[in-house]
Amino acid sequence: MSDALLKVRDLKIGATVYPPGEKPHDIEIVHGVSFDLEKGKVLGLIGESGAGKSTIGLASMAYGRGGVKITGGEVWVNGRDILKTGLSDIRSLRGGEVTYVSQSAAASFNPAKKIMDQVTEASIRHGKFSKKEAEARAVELFGKLGLPDPENIGSRYPHQVSGGQLQRCMTALALCPEPDLVVFDEPTTALDVTTQIDVLMAIKEAIRDTGVAALYITHDLAVVAQVSDDILVLKMGDMVEYGNVDQIINAPQEEYTKALVSVRSIDHEEKVPTPEPVLKVEHITARYKGTNFDVLHDVNVELHPGQTLAVVGESGSGKSTLARVITGLLPPRSGNIHFAGRDLSAALDGRSREDLRELQMIYQMADVAMNPRQTVGTIIGRPLEFYFGLRGEEKRKRIKELLDEIEMGDGFIDRYPAELSGGQKQRVCIARALAAKPKMIICDEVTSALDPLVADGILKLLLDLQKIEDVAYLFITHDLATVRAIADSIAVMYQGKVVRYGGKTDVLSPPFDDYTDLLLSSVPEMKLGWLEEVIANRKMESAGN
Amino acid sequence: MNPALKLVAQRLALGILLLFLVSILIFVGTIILPGDVAQSILGQSATPEALANLREELGLNEPALQRYLNWLGGLLQGDLGTALTNGQDIAASLGGRLKNTLFLAFWAAIVSVPLAIFLGLLAVRYRERWPDKLISAVTLASISIPEFLIGYVLMYFIGVKLGWAPTVATIHDGMSLGQKLNTIALPVSVLTLVVLAHMMRMTRAAILNVMQSAYIETAELKGLSMFLIIWKHAFPNSIAPIVNVVMLNLAYLVVGVVVIEVVFTYPGMGQYLVDHVSKRDIPVVQACGLIFAAVYIGLNMVADIVSILANPRLRHPK
Known part of the structure; x- marks a missing residue:
């Protein structure tokens, strides 16, 4: 046997599922996966949700989340099969030899304990360091990971630092006990792009400096290309392709890998503005009740019939607040909204049924936007009854038409949301919005919770529907690739202000303002060495200033 | 601020x-x-x-x-008025009674609260296994049987048959603490059995709720033992709901013990109140009502305050 640090052979993992209306039964979710990871190397596990990548990552710590059980195969860490070793050995493995960085540091830190206590806990428990040594090491790691005030940040509670900072603290937590292997499970997915790039660089440098090996799990091939030596592509629990990063990115062999590499290839010609916009937002300034600062400052945008305005910005930029103002949920302090040739009442109470019908909304989380106890037919049928008074056979016919439009077919009419996939749920939400025959739909991060290939399908569907129904979209997103794919015009928001606004080509062409430049250059590109290039460019620029 | x-x-x-x-x-x-x-x-x-x-x-x-x-x-000014029936100062005659009631409640709480929390932790540790089910079954049974029945059953077996503790729990100022504790052993046991189930089940539920959190998984992946995870990571985050149910039960121990006091002829507030209600002695009823209300409000206030202080987001703002 070679002296690989982690050696996985024919790993099989099962889970108990509880399908509605059926008896719970066991299924296999990972079907025989094998790979090696040597000391100091990084292996990227990539795939869409349900591919089994997190499950495989956790299996390297002999851990199964929820009802997940490892059913077969071997997992060798440091020369012994951890699936056959005892509980006390597994405890010394977890947090000692192998550590874990989760997707959401905000949820993975205990809110009731100080950051330092949590970062050093494993090292102290496993007797690797004394409390004093562990704390000194933590401070050193905080500094290495670029956290502000590394001496004192440990004495804060998790809610007192930002999301990006907490994600770095989580990396410090994983590196503190000097493990041999760190499992990074989507460590930057929940971050804004401009934050992601810094955390990514910090992680990469920490891996290089400490010589630790890493499993890097993500759905974003462009990200994994920046940090990995090898890549393993997974699909539905099967190995699709396994090779070094250069081969996977530049010469993928399998169709599925090719699809992942070329995702977001939608071509959308920018349309010219019409004389009469369907939505005109003028000088909107708004704040939330009980606060004393404005979240929107003098926002002006226009949306033309049958076109798409993308509102792009990071979390906290005010883009979702703008949607709340337009829908009437948050009356602005000042400013006007013109819609379809009339003034819209600022408050929801003052709007007519016609106003409500013509302005629909689709949400990020499709599963919480639907009543789980209603069938697809009931969900889509509700606006048909409410706005058009359709009943019986007439209503059913229209529901079937709508299901056809979203490419799902009438077989779904009596299904419940729980029986649908994430993409199908979002399609049902789209059909529900279309059922009202709106002039405009606000799409709030509608593809953010979906896998890239599924999201691609949703975007294509939205564009097709726009051609047929001549509906306008106000598309709120943080994802610039999405913006490129579907927008006609773009508003870039930052700290409640529109910092850049115009046609797609104009907004995305230089010269840029500082913020747009930062935003655009932070979007990971599917090429090797991109991360270093960007960081080097930024250092040069700041040196030049 | x-x-x-x-x-x-x-x-x-x-x-x-x-x-x-x-x-x-x-x-x-x-x-x-x-x-x-x-x-x-x-x-x-x-x-x-x-x-x-x-x-x-x-x-x-x-x-x-x-x-x-x-x-x-x-x-x-601390003047509760005079009783109509016997012309005595209410504050004076109530004082001793209230002291006795609080004495009984205090010792019942000392036994039941730690026991309930410990059993709750134990039930979480062995969730869905036999210790959990046994604890649940026994505590549920004890809360389902009327308290006077438990009182008489204990009195018969422990007091009469075994002779371990007196069946009449009348205490007076001349007794030493040891004598008093021996005298109230039976009512304390009954009260413990009555309030245990509620607190234990709430502790179990509150901790199990927290056990679903991602940070518990983090703790597991640090290789900590199960009991350490429950005690160090889950318990501090379930304090608010646990304190709330504990305080409700403490209030019950002060306000709701009238049946036990009658069964064991214990000279507490409950008996005093019942006596005077039947005599239509309005000032006494008013005074007792107000004291009970103050106990309820006070204990619930303590629960609120502990919940507030247990929340790190409020204790350490950004």
Whole structure:
């Protein structure tokens, strides 16, 4: 046997599922996966949700989340099969030899304990360091990971630092006990792009400096290309392709890998503005009740019939607040909204049924936007009854038409949301919005919770529907690739202000303002060495200033 | 100002306001009760003159508002008035009773609260296995049987058959602490059995709820033992709901023990209240009602304040 640090052979993992209306039964979710990871190397596990990548990552710590059980195969860490070793050995493995960085540091830190206590806990428990040594090491790691005030940040509670900072603290937590292997499970997915790039660089440098090996799990091939030596592509629990990063990115062999590499290839010609916009937002300034600062400052945008305005910005930029103002949920302090040739009442109470019908909304989380106890037919049928008074056979016919439009077919009419996939749920939400025959739909991060290939399908569907129904979209997103794919015009928001606004080509062409430049250059590109290039460019620029 | 301190100050002010409102409610409630105090003191055969004299003497002819203000003024100075039936000062005769009730409640709490929390932790540790099911079954059974029945059963077996503890729990000031504790052993056991299930199940539920959190998984992946995870990571995050149910049960131990006091002839507030309700002694009823209300409001306020202080987001703002 070679002296690989982690050696996985024919790993099989099962889970108990509880399908509605059926008896719970066991299924296999990972079907025989094998790979090696040597000391100091990084292996990227990539795939869409349900591919089994997190499950495989956790299996390297002999851990199964929820009802997940490892059913077969071997997992060798440091020369012994951890699936056959005892509980006390597994405890010394977890947090000692192998550590874990989760997707959401905000949820993975205990809110009731100080950051330092949590970062050093494993090292102290496993007797690797004394409390004093562990704390000194933590401070050193905080500094290495670029956290502000590394001496004192440990004495804060998790809610007192930002999301990006907490994600770095989580990396410090994983590196503190000097493990041999760190499992990074989507460590930057929940971050804004401009934050992601810094955390990514910090992680990469920490891996290089400490010589630790890493499993890097993500759905974003462009990200994994920046940090990995090898890549393993997974699909539905099967190995699709396994090779070094250069081969996977530049010469993928399998169709599925090719699809992942070329995702977001939608071509959308920018349309010219019409004389009469369907939505005109003028000088909107708004704040939330009980606060004393404005979240929107003098926002002006226009949306033309049958076109798409993308509102792009990071979390906290005010883009979702703008949607709340337009829908009437948050009356602005000042400013006007013109819609379809009339003034819209600022408050929801003052709007007519016609106003409500013509302005629909689709949400990020499709599963919480639907009543789980209603069938697809009931969900889509509700606006048909409410706005058009359709009943019986007439209503059913229209529901079937709508299901056809979203490419799902009438077989779904009596299904419940729980029986649908994430993409199908979002399609049902789209059909529900279309059922009202709106002039405009606000799409709030509608593809953010979906896998890239599924999201691609949703975007294509939205564009097709726009051609047929001549509906306008106000598309709120943080994802610039999405913006490129579907927008006609773009508003870039930052700290409640529109910092850049115009046609797609104009907004995305230089010269840029500082913020747009930062935003655009932070979007990971599917090429090797991109991360270093960007960081080097930024250092040069700041040196030049 | 620290938001936690601000919230605590708000809770205190609200508690005092609530107590004031309750005093109005108690006063109004006792006024609209049917019947006449003078009549019930003097009996059916009293002459109209004697009744009129007594009413005058008791101040029953004054307007209600005036009487309320007099009563409230007295309360604020610690004067609970005098009992109509025997003319004794209520504060003096209530003082000893209240002390006894608090004594019993205190020792019942000392036994039951740690036991309930420990059993709750144990049930979480062995969730869905036999220790969990056994704890659940036994505590549920003990809460389902009426407390007087448990009282008599314990009295028969432990008091009479085994002779471990006295069956009559009458304590007096001449006893040493050891003697007192031996005397109240049986009522404390019964009260413990009565309040245990509620607190234990709430502890179990609150911790199990927290055990679903991502940070528990983090702790597991640090290789910590299960009991350490429950104690160090889950318990600190479930303090608020646990304290709430503990305080509710403490309030029950003070306010709701009348049955136990009667069963074991314990000289506490409950017996005193029942005696005077039957004699229609309005000032005593009012005083007892107000004290019970104060205990309830006070303990719930403590629960609120502990919950506020247990929340790191409020204790350490950004």
